[in-house]
Amino acid sequence: MSAAVPIADPGDPRLDDFRDLMHADTRPDRRGIVIAEGVNVVERLARSSYRVRAVVGVEAKLTALAPVLHQLDAPVYEVDKWTLSEAVGFRVTRGVLAAADRPEPVPAESLLATGWRFAVLEQINDFENLGSIFRNCAAFGVDGVLLDPRCADPLYRRSVRVSMGHVFGVGFAVLPGRWPDSLELLRAVGVDLLAMTPRAEAVAIRSVVAPRSWAVLLGAEGPGLTEAALAAADQWVRIPMAAGVDSLNVATAGAVAFAQLTC
Amino acid sequence: MSAAVPIADPGDPRLDDFRDLMHADTRPDRRGIVIAEGVNVVERLARSSYRVRAVVGVEAKLTALAPVLHQLDAPVYEVDKWTLSEAVGFRVTRGVLAAADRPEPVPAESLLATGWRFAVLEQINDFENLGSIFRNCAAFGVDGVLLDPRCADPLYRRSVRVSMGHVFGVGFAVLPGRWPDSLELLRAVGVDLLAMTPRAEAVAIRSVVAPRSWAVLLGAEGPGLTEAALAAADQWVRIPMAAGVDSLNVATAGAVAFAQLTC
Numbered sequence: 001m002s003a004a005v006p007i008a009d010p011g012d013p014r015l016d017d018f019r020d021l022m023h024a025d026t027r028p029d030r031r032g033i034v035i036a037e038g039v040n041v042v043e044r045l046a047r048s049s050y051r052v053r054a055v056v057g058v059e060a061k062l063t064a065l066a067p068v069l070h071q072l073d074a075p076v077y078e079v080d081k082w083t084l085s086e087a088v089g090f091r092v093t094r095g096v097l098a099a100a101d102r103p104e105p106v107p108a109e110s111l112l113a114t115g116w117r118f119a120v121l122e123q124i125n126d127f128e129n130l131g132s133i134f135r136n137c138a139a140f141g142v143d144g145v146l147l148d149p150r151c152a153d154p155l156y157r158r159s160v161r162v163s164m165g166h167v168f169g170v171g172f173a174v175l176p177g178r179w180p181d182s183l184e185l186l187r188a189v190g191v192d193l194l195a196m197t198p199r200a201e202a203v204a205i206r207s208v209v210a211p212r213s214w215a216v217l218l219g220a221e222g223p224g225l226t227e228a229a230l231a232a233a234d235q236w237v238r239i240p241m242a243a244g245v246d247s248l249n250v251a252t253a254g255a256v257a258f259a260q261l262t263c
Numbered sequence: 264m265s266a267a268v269p270i271a272d273p274g275d276p277r278l279d280d281f282r283d284l285m286h287a288d289t290r291p292d293r294r295g296i297v298i299a300e301g302v303n304v305v306e307r308l309a310r311s312s313y314r315v316r317a318v319v320g321v322e323a324k325l326t327a328l329a330p331v332l333h334q335l336d337a338p339v340y341e342v343d344k345w346t347l348s349e350a351v352g353f354r355v356t357r358g359v360l361a362a363a364d365r366p367e368p369v370p371a372e373s374l375l376a377t378g379w380r381f382a383v384l385e386q387i388n389d390f391e392n393l394g395s396i397f398r399n400c401a402a403f404g405v406d407g408v409l410l411d412p413r414c415a416d417p418l419y420r421r422s423v424r425v426s427m428g429h430v431f432g433v434g435f436a437v438l439p440g441r442w443p444d445s446l447e448l449l450r451a452v453g454v455d456l457l458a459m460t461p462r463a464e465a466v467a468i469r470s471v472v473a474p475r476s477w478a479v480l481l482g483a484e485g486p487g488l489t490e491a492a493l494a495a496a497d498q499w500v501r502i503p504m505a506a507g508v509d510s511l512n513v514a515t516a517g518a519v520a521f522a523q524l525t526c
Contacts, residue, residue, distance in 0.1 A: 040509070132512065132515070135508075135511070135512065136511065136515060138507075138508045139502075139504045139505060139508045139510075139511050140504065140505065141504075141505040164509075166508070169507075204526065205522075205526070206526045239402075239522065239526070240525075240526050241402045241403065241404075242401060242402060242403065242404040244401075245398075245401045245402045245429070246303070246427075247402075248398070248399065248402050248518065249395065249398065251515070252395070252399060252514070252515050252518045255511065255515045255518060255519055256518055256519055256522045259468075259502065259519045259522070259523070260522070260523075260526075262503075263467065263468070263469045263502070263503050263523075
């Protein structure tokens with residue numbers, strides 16, 4: 001970057017990527033833009049393969065990001081906090097935002113070729129759970145996330161934020177074709193499908209010997225995996241829990257499984 | 264209970280416990296009342312030792328709760344969803360609420376006498392993290408939670424909700440006196456203090472042989488445990504993580520530790 005360009009007018013068209021952020025995810029004209037908020041998340045975005053369009057922030061945050069912004073081929077705008085809040089439409093507490101182009105979708109086959117440990121998500125619609133799952137995948141070195149077509153979009157603002165920016169580093173792909181038949185794609189390349197379920201017939205996760213290549217299947221909170229997804233799995237795995245507790249949060253269950261399989 | 268009493272007027276004084284819920288936690292006159300929302304959480308409240316003051320809900324939700332409400336010594340009010348939303352001050356999506364008296368605080372010594380597996384929290388101020396920790400404690404059979412005096416209140420509405428009502432079942436106590444000297448209370452009764460930290464000198468959690476009685480120490484997200492708390496611990500424990508990932512969410516880290524120690 002060259003020096004940050006000061007902007008004083010919240011209506012400046014150079015801030016258009018960041019306008020009306022509260023509703024940005026649902027505006028059809030905005031589906032091509034991904035937003036990162038806060039120093040850590042902007043840093044992860046800048047270090048990722050995503051093409052950054054612009055960064056806007058208050059002086060202190062831009063200074064904190066200077067080492068990363070210096071290597072960035074995108075304009076950086078310096079604003080005060082009032083200009084920033086007025087432009088985006090709410091009080092921005094994190095002080096720095098970046099906008100990036102949404103990358104081309106990765107085909108599931110390509111993603112599968114990049115590693116051997118995966119998470120497969122069925123109908124995960126909650127953006128916070130989705131973001132947390134990416135964060136947990138990053139923590140435990142899970143190589144990629146495969147989504148059934150009914151999952152929410154991991155690049156929505158809230159998911160990005162809760163993931164701490166790890167959606168930019170952990171690859172993901174939507175499984176093509178009919179779910180759960182599409183799981184055959186994984187089996188075809190030798191990935192063992194471990195379905196998480198609280199059912200008593202499932203094997204306790206501590207007793208599972210991690211196969212060379214595995215995918216942990218996680219279903220929506222509440223109902224859990226569908227019968228069809230369970231039937232398509234190679235093995236049912238459960239986390240032993242105290243009596244009377246329905247289940248863990250889906251992202252937490254994933255973390256416990258990843259920890260047991262990788263640590 | 265006798266039959267549910269219908270109420271049509273949102274201003275009815277019998278609904279006063281549920282009024283202006285959005286701000287209930289910060290109103291000094293409301294600190295004595297605990298609110299449960301949704302069928303599962305109200306059911307956990309009703310089955311707990313808490314004294315329920317009243318239940319209010321729409322017909323379908325009261326019907327779902329009938330077996331539990333029949334054994335409850337508290338009035339049950341049936342309302343339509345508009346009356347309910349108007350009384351509480353926002354659109355209630357869960358359709359049923361219960362109010363209970365805040366129980367007398369449990370002395371830490373008494374809580375420690377009820378079990379041998381504990382979580383100790385330092386400066387956990389985020390209500391969602393706090394609630395999630397209780398949910399995870401319930402899942403893994405952790406017997407109680409000890410809080411340093413700067414932690415948030417587990418009985419706040421958002422914490423109750425995220426805990427799925429498990430704050431009513433997992434006992435908690437505030438550690439008295441100066442933190443972290445107060446950890447001596449645990450050591451005095453033979454509880455081993457395991458401090459969670461990402462530091463390299465810490466022992467990987469999978470290598471820890473669970474002591475007969477243990478407490479997992481968890482610090483605030485971001486800074487983690489203070490030096491003083493780390494110094495007061497018997498052992499430092501870490502979750503092996505991929506390079507470049509700062510840390511897991513504190514509730515998730517707790518779950519991974521509980522799973523390794525109990526499963």
